[in-house]
Amino acid sequence: MTQHKADQTEAVAAPHLEVIPLGGMGEIGKNITAYRFEDEIMIVDAGLAFPESHQMGIDLIIPRIDYLQQNAGLIKGMILTHGHEDHIGSLPYVLPRLPRIPVYGAGLTLGLVREKLSEFGIKDGDVDLREIGLTDKIRIGTHFQVEFIRMTHSIPDNAGYILTTPAGVVLHTGDFKLDEEPSDGKLSDLARIEQAGKDGVLLLLSDSTNAERPGRTASEADVARSLETLIAGIKGRVFMTTFASNVHRIQNVINIAHRQSRRVVMEGRSMLKYAQVSQQLGYMELPEPFLTNDEVGGLQDQQVLYVCTGSQGQPMSVLSRLAFGNHAKIALRRGDSVILSSNPIPGNEEAVNLVINRLYEIGVDVYYPHLQGARLRARQPGRTRHDPEPRAAQVFLPWHGEPRHQINHARLAQTLPRPPKRTLIAKNGDVIRLSQDEFKVTGTVPAGAVYVDGLGVGDIGDDVLLDRVNMSQEGILIMTAVLHPTPHVEIVSRGFVRANRELDGQIRKVALEAIEQGLREKKRLEDVRDDMYGAVRRFVRKVTGRNPVLIPLLVD
C-alpha cells in the first residue's frame, strides 16, 4: 500500500485511470477487477476459484479484497459480466464486507446471484441489484460510463463492456466463445466493438483462456446437431451431463428429447437450480414438464432421457453415484447410454477418467469428447482464441488466464494487422496506471487467495495447508510421554503404517530412553520433549525411511 500511496503524490501530466486486477490475472478463476479514477472506484465481477490438488480440503477460494475494504468509501458501484461461478461466486463473501453499492447485471446473471445470495441468508433488500439490458449505458459515480455489449458464451446473458473515463476508453471483451449460430439467435455485437475501435480505444482487456489453441470452437448449433444424431441412434435410456450453467446446451437437449419422444428427468441439485432460475426468467422453455424418476416407471427405456450433474467427475454428483452404484433410486445397466457433453477442466481429468472406466465396467455405452472416433463429434464449448478483431486499441492487457495463456495471447495480438502498441503481462494486485501517455505498473496492493473451508473463511493459511500436505504424504505419529509416577510413553499414529506392535514397542523404547536420560541430566522439560522428538525422528527415518509429522506430548 505504501508504494501505491507514494505514487499518488507524483505529478501526473494527463488524467489517468488505474486498473487493479484483484483476481483473475495470471490465473483462471476468481475474477475481480477494480477501476479507480481519482476518488472513485468501480468493481467488475466477484468470482471464486476451485482449489488445486495441493490445496487440500479447501472447498473454494475467494479473492482478497483488502484494497476495496480500505477504500470502501470510494466505491461507487459494481458490474457483473455473466453468471459463471468464477465471476459471481464470491459475491456472498464480498458484498457483506463492502458498503451498499449498486450492482448491475443482466437478467439471468442477477437471477443466479439472487439464488446464490439467498443460500447464504442474504435477502434481496440487503443488496442493491439493478438489472440492465445488454446494450444499456449506465453511469457509475461521476467518472465512469459503462456500455454493455452482448458477447456469446457458454451461458446466456453474457456481456463485455465499453468503459469510458476521462482518461480514455477501455474495451473489455469479458469471457467469450464466438458463436455464429447461437441457440438463442443473439449474436455477439461485433459491430459495436468495431465501431468502438474506430472511435478510439485506449486499452483492450481480453479473455486469454484458450490463447494456445488454434482453430475455432464449434457453434452450439453444431453441438446440438451432433447430439441429435447421436441420441437418435440410441435404443435404451440416455443419461446426459454437461455444465449445469450451460443453459443453451441443456435447452437443446430438452428439444431433442421432445422431438425424439423422450421425456426428460433432471437429476442433481445444481441442474435443478439452473433449470428453475432459467425457466422463471424465460431463458429455458419446456415443451412438456420434466418428470421425476418415480414417474418414468411406465415408460419404455427409449422414451427417457436423464440430464444429470457430474460432468467433472465430482464425487457426490449424480453421474458419479450412478457409476459407483451408490444412487438411491437409479441403477445403470447394459443398454443404457451415458453422454458426457463436456471436457474435464484441467485438474479434473483423473476423476472423470475414474467415472468413465466404471461406466465401461458396468457395460453401458459411454460417449465423450476424448473418444475421437466418429461417435461424438461435439467439441468442448470452451472459448476460442479468436478475438473480436480489436482494430485500434493502443494498449492491450491479456486477462483471464495463467501466464502461459496471457503471454501467448499477447503474441497473438502482435500478429494482427494493427497490433497494439504496448502489451503488459499483469498480476493480481498490480496497480496499472493508464493514460494517453502511460501504461505501466506503478505499485501493488494486497491481492491473493482467501481459503474457504467448511464454515471458515480465511482461517486456513498456507501453514495449515502445509501440515495437511505433510500428513497426507507420511501420516502422523503422536507420542505421549507421561512422567509420573513412572515415566512411560504411549504411541498413536494415523496414516503412518499398518498397526505394528513390534515397531510401536521399539519407538516407545527409543522415546523412553531419551526421556529418562533427559530427566537424569535434569534438563528442562521442553528440552526433554525435544530430545524425545529428535530421537524418535532419527529412529523412524532409519527404520522406515519415512518422516511422519511427529507430535511429542509431555504430561508432567
Next chain:
Amino acid sequence: MTQHKADQTEAVAAPHLEVIPLGGMGEIGKNITAYRFEDEIMIVDAGLAFPESHQMGIDLIIPRIDYLQQNAGLIKGMILTHGHEDHIGSLPYVLPRLPRIPVYGAGLTLGLVREKLSEFGIKDGDVDLREIGLTDKIRIGTHFQVEFIRMTHSIPDNAGYILTTPAGVVLHTGDFKLDEEPSDGKLSDLARIEQAGKDGVLLLLSDSTNAERPGRTASEADVARSLETLIAGIKGRVFMTTFASNVHRIQNVINIAHRQSRRVVMEGRSMLKYAQVSQQLGYMELPEPFLTNDEVGGLQDQQVLYVCTGSQGQPMSVLSRLAFGNHAKIALRRGDSVILSSNPIPGNEEAVNLVINRLYEIGVDVYYPHLQGARLRARQPGRTRHDPEPRAAQVFLPWHGEPRHQINHARLAQTLPRPPKRTLIAKNGDVIRLSQDEFKVTGTVPAGAVYVDGLGVGDIGDDVLLDRVNMSQEGILIMTAVLHPTPHVEIVSRGFVRANRELDGQIRKVALEAIEQGLREKKRLEDVRDDMYGAVRRFVRKVTGRNPVLIPLLVD
C-alpha cells in the same frame, strides 16, 4: 484360490493353457502375466505403477504375486519385453521372492535391469539373466517355446513374442509404437506377425493404451526433423527434456546439437543413468563427449544444449528446480529456450502446467506439444492404435489398458476385415482358460497392489491411505485429557485451522465438561474417552463445519 483349484479338477477335453494377468490388465502399469500349462509356469515382465493422487505419499506400486509364490516350484522362467518401468520396475521386489529362474531379455533391457538390481544391492550372481536377440527362439520348461519379434517403441530393443504351447499359439504384440522410419533403422517385424497369422494364432494379446485415439503417431524421424528446425531457429541456450528412456529421441537431439555446433550437457540422475547404460551397450553414440555445466563457461549461449530431467513436472527434477530457481548451479534467464518434447502422462498435467507457467514468468521461450501453433509439431511418441493387422487370431485379449481402452480396443478389432471370433475383457487375477475349444475366465487368483513407501513394502494398506486422505482434507485434532490430580485437557492440532486461542479454549471446555460428567457418573474410562470424543466432534462440526480426524487421549 478355492475357485481356481476347484476348476482344476474339471475334466478338460483339449489341452489348455491358462493366461493369468497379475498386473497390467484393466490398468496402465505394473505389467506382469503368468502363463501356465499343466505344471509349468512362465512369467512375462514384472513392472511397477505410479500412484494416483488419492494414493497419498505412496512412492510406487508393485503387483501382488501370491500366486507365483504359492506355485514357486512350477516357475520355469521369465521373459522381459522391454526396459520401461511398467515392465521391469518391480523386478527388485519380485525376483528375491521367487526361486532362481532364467530371465530372458534383449541387450538394453538387461542392461537397465542390471543397473536397477544393483541399486537394490542385488548382484549379478544372484540372478540368472540371459541375453537374447530379437529374432531368437528359446524354450522355457518343456511346454513353452518363445520366439521374440522386434517391435518399434519409444525405447530400443522392444519385443513382442510368439508363444507356442501344446494348447495353441499366442501372439503378444507387447507395447508398440509403429514407426516406419525408426532412428536405428530397425523396423517392426510385421512380416513375421503376418506369417504367424497365416500359420494360425489362437490368441492375440495386444496393447490397448491409445485405442481411443484415431490416426497415426508421428515417426521418430518426423519428431527429429521438427526438433532440428526448431533448435536451428534458437539463438540462446536450449534446455530440452523428454522421457529419459527415450534413447532414440535423445540420440537425435545429440546429433542435432552436433550439427548445429552446440555442446551437450546432461543434467539429472535418470538422464545420466540411461545415457551411461545406452553408451556402454552401444545404443547411444556421442559425436563428442558430454560437457558438464562447469565446462560450458567459455562457450556462447548458442553453443550449448542441455538435456535434462523433468518432462513430467516431477518436483525434484532438473527442469522443476530450474523453473523455481532452486538449481544450485544453473539459473534460467531471458533468451533461454525450454523444449518439453513429451506430453504429460495423465495425472501429471497440473505439475507440468505449474512448471510451464513458471518458465513463462521467468521470461524464457517455452515450446511444448500443447502449444499447437506452428512452433513445435513434434507429437507425443506414444503408442498408436494401429494394430499390426492380426489376420487370423481366433480370440483376442485386449491388454495394457484401463477398461475404456480395452473395450475400445475390442471394438476396433471388430472393424478389421477378419475380426477375432471372441474377445474377452479381463481383469488382473483372472484365470483365463484357453484351448482350441475354450476361451473363458474359470477362476481368480489374488492380484492387486502392494504399496511401496520409503523402505516399507506392503506395510501400507488402504486403511492407512484413508487416514491420510482424511487428514489431508480436514486436519487432525489431538485432545489429551489428564485426569489427575485435577482433570484438564490439552489441545494440539495440525492442518485444522490457524492457531486460534479462543476456539482452543472452547474445545477444551467442551471436552472437560464431558470428562467431568463421565467421572461424576463413574463411567468406565473408555466410555469417558468416547464421551469426550463425541462432545468435541459435535461441537467442532457445529462451530467450524469441519470433521478433523480426532484423537482422544486419556492419561489416568
